[in-house]
Amino acid sequence: MEAVCHCLAVRFELDAAPAWILDCNCSICRRYGALWAYYPNGGLRRVTPADATFAYVWNGKGLAFHHCRVCGCATHVQVVEPGEPIWCLNARLILGLDPATPVLQIDNAHTGVFWTRSSSAAQPGRQPEMADPDRWLGPASR
Numbered sequence: 405m406e407a408v409c410h411c412l413a414v415r416f417e418l419d420a421a422p423a424w425i426l427d428c429n430c431s432i433c434r435r436y437g438a439l440w441a442y443y444p445n446g447g448l449r450r451v452t453p454a455d456a457t458f459a460y461v462w463n464g465k466g467l468a469f470h471h472c473r474v475c476g477c478a479t480h481v482q483v484v485e486p487g488e489p490i491w492c493l494n495a496r497l498i499l500g501l502d503p504a505t506p507v508l509q510i511d512n513a514h515t516g517v518f519w520t521r522s523s524s525a526a527q528p529g530r531q532p533e534m535a536d537p538d539r540w541l542g543p544a545s546r
Contacts, residue, residue, distance in 0.1 A: 419447035430512035
């Protein structure tokens, strides 16, 4: 599997789809709108150079939230300690991720409020339909 940012400047390879994804409602994850896929035992590789992203480190200074330098997408989280592997990927970047993948909600904001579920049907979008990412990536990139 593959994960890419909006502009395709940041890419990851995954050995497998995540078994579940995390919806964290803490102050930063809520603002990023990210759903996180965890790979603590490997199975996730960055294809692009490390300098393709910039990091934002906050609070306890233990986690670095990485973003694409070109389009700004939140791409992954890495432990700040040198040499630590990437173990958390923004699941919204994964191409072909099954939308039925179980979502685990953790109430880190202690509010009970999550923004990823709706009691009503989705409304039609107003933006033009986006082309399939395979159009840009092509089968040779897989």
